[in-house]
Amino acid sequence: MRPLDPRLLRYASAARRFLLIGALLGFAQTLVVVAFAWFLTRAITLLVAGEPLTEIVPTLVALAAVIVLRSLLIWLLEVAANRGAAQVKSQLRAKVMAKLAERGPDWVASQQSARLATVVTTGLDALDNYFARYLPQLLLTAIATPILIAVMLWQDLPSGLTVIIVIPLIPVFMILIGRVTQSVQQDQWQALQRLSTGFLDVVGGLGTLKIYGRERRQFDRIRSTTEQYRTRTIKVLRVSFLSGFVLELAASLSVALIAVSIGLRLIDGELLLGVGLFVLLLAPEAFLPVRQVGAQFHAAADGLAAAEELFAILDDDFNKADAPAPVDPAAAPVALGGLGAGKxxxxxxxxxxxxxxxxxxxxxxxxxxxxxxxxxxxxxxxxxxxxxxxxxxxxxxxxxxxxxxxxxxxxxxxxxxxxxxxxxxxxxxxxxxxxxxxxxxxxxxxxxxxxxxxxxxxxxxxxxxxxxxxxxxxxxxxxxxxxxxxxxxxxxxxxxxxxxxxxxxxxxxxxxxxxxxxxxxxxxxxxxxxxxxxxxxxxxxxxxxxxxxxxxxxxx
Missing domain, CATH: 3.40.50.300 (P-loop containing nucleotide triphosphate hydrolases)
Known part of the structure; x- marks a missing residue:
């Protein structure tokens, strides 16, 4: 399961627009994070130095403005993500409905109607979490983390090198956890499809089942399928909580390692307070996007699993022998006007x-x-x-x-x-x-x-x-x-x-x-x-x- 499936960009132009807007907002948010750390560091150092309040007030005003601006950028990114998700779902639904019409009733009849309905409705709705939670963090990981590491290297080389050495451990944990998550999430998705298909079949044949007195057996079968889905859902939640704990622990230990190094060098006088505090404020921000990508991966897994099946419908990898032959637009006849066209x-x-x-x-x-x-x-x-x-x-x-x-x-x-x-x-x-x-x-x-x-x-x-x-x-x-x-x-x-x-x-x-x-x-x-x-x-x-x-x- 790829973090960003290129087919999503190919089939939904709104996804490309969101990536562009998200990248610009992510870059602006990164600059604001650096400014926040700088103004907060300056305000603290001025207080420690015993400067008068008149000297500190401009810095505090700038710090408040940066906080407001950061909140505004976070809100704009969330709005862009939600609108992008709605537009992408609308475009994908329109394309898959057009594709189903193109393939015709024969192909649709050969598929499970409940499966198609689940993919187009519940499955696509799960893309909300992918756009609103996962994709923004993925963009920040690609944009914010390198910039913040570069700033840390510029201000304090040892701290920057520590981040470079430690931060790859988090993706390693993410990959290991992601494989387990993908497996259990796929099992849950399949269980949901079995539940939807079984329930629809029972509803469709309820009259026949009542006539022959077999409705009780179907009740037991649906209850068994529902219990399987509940069990798999709990398993997904358990994996999500445990993986979130592992990622938080790895990031916290990494930040603690940097904090200990800065503290020892401050005591020895090898590092100025302003530089040490500035780098220490940036360290959690450098780890945050990577950590959030791993945490939000679980929220996006449902949508990605459904998107895989939706792309299988949209892709031209179905049996070509069962598909209508393509029509050459240049060879297609012009619409015939008037009546009495003949035989x-x-x-x-x-x-x-x-x-x-x-x-x-x-x-x-x-x-x-x-x-x-x-x-x-x-x-x-x-x-x-x-x-x-x-x-x-x-x-x-x-x-x-x-x-x-x-x-x-x-x-x-x-x-x-x-x-x-x-x-x-x-x-x-x-x-x-x-x-x-x-x-x-x-x-x-x-x-x-x-x-x-x-x-x-x-x-x-x-x-x-x-x-x-x-x-x-x-x-x-x-x-x-x-x-x-x-x-x-x-x-x-x-x-x-x-x-x-x-x-x-x-x-x-x-x-x-x-x-x-x-x-x-x-x-x-x-x-x-x-x-x-x-x-x-x-x-x-x-x-x-x-x-x-x-x-x-x-x-x-």
């Missing part, structure tokens, strides 16, 4: 999932102005084909729209889509339909288009102002499915998408609701769009103008 053609399209060929050299045409139905037995590759058109799964072959090559990408200006799962979020129905629009209020152009999309999806009875909870809580399954379809219809109407794909849009609908949705899809097709529906429902098949049935491949 969507698939020529010699093949799709693999790992080593398995799901679709082999498929040729198909989907005409504009028609509702085309894609059907086939479960597992034949219908949803895989849709995912490939969305860019979530790599494909080989050619995909053209009106004779112009189209490419999968994050924007997909030619395609509107609704999946099998509604994917609704907290907010109003209008905000879910017009996802990402600036304003979807009633009476606005966006609000009017939202109402039209809901009507065409057969969900006119659902008020756009209805407030939904997490995962669309507040709607029935059929209503949520139609709101998801309305989102695809809204995108097609708002951005003039030429192709609309709906994957099992009526699986939870009754006959009347399905008929309302199909009537809306017919309106889309009548406008000249390519409408593709993945379904095996009799009502959808009866409304189809064109049907393509995928055949299951036989793998020998």
């Amino acid at each position: 969507l053609r698939l020529v010699d399209v093949s799709i693999r999932r790992g080593d398995t060929v799901v679709i082999d050299r498929m040729d198909a045409e989907f005409a504009s102005g028609q509702i085309s139905v894609l059907r086939g037995v479960s597992g034949v590759g219908k949803s895989t084909l849709v995912a490939a058109l969305l860019g979530f799964v790599p494909l080989t072959g050619a995909v053209t729209l009106g004779g112009v090559a189209v490419a999968a990408g994050p924007s997909r200006p030619w395609l509107a889509w609704a999946g099998q799962r509604p994917g609704l979020v907290r907010g109003t129905v209008a905000e879910n339909v017009a996802l990402g629009a600036a304003s979807a209020g009633q009476g606005t152009p966006t609000g009017t288009l939202v109402a039209q999309a809901l009507d065409w999806a057969g969900a006119a009875e659902v008020s756009p102002a209805t407030v939904l909870g997490v995962n669309g809580d507040g709607l029935s399954g059929g209503q949520a499915q139609r709101v998801a379809a309305a989102r695809a219809i809204y995108r097609a109407l708002a951005t003039e998408c030429q192709v609309v794909i709906l994957d099992e849009p009526s699986s939870a609908l009754d006959v009347d609701a399905e008929a309302g949705l199909l009537a809306g899809l017919r309106r889309l097709a009548d406008q000249g769009r390519v409408v593709i529906v993945v379904s095996h429902r009799p009502g959808v098949l009866a409304a189809a103008d064109h049907m393509i049935e995928l055949q299951e491949l036989i793998h020998v």
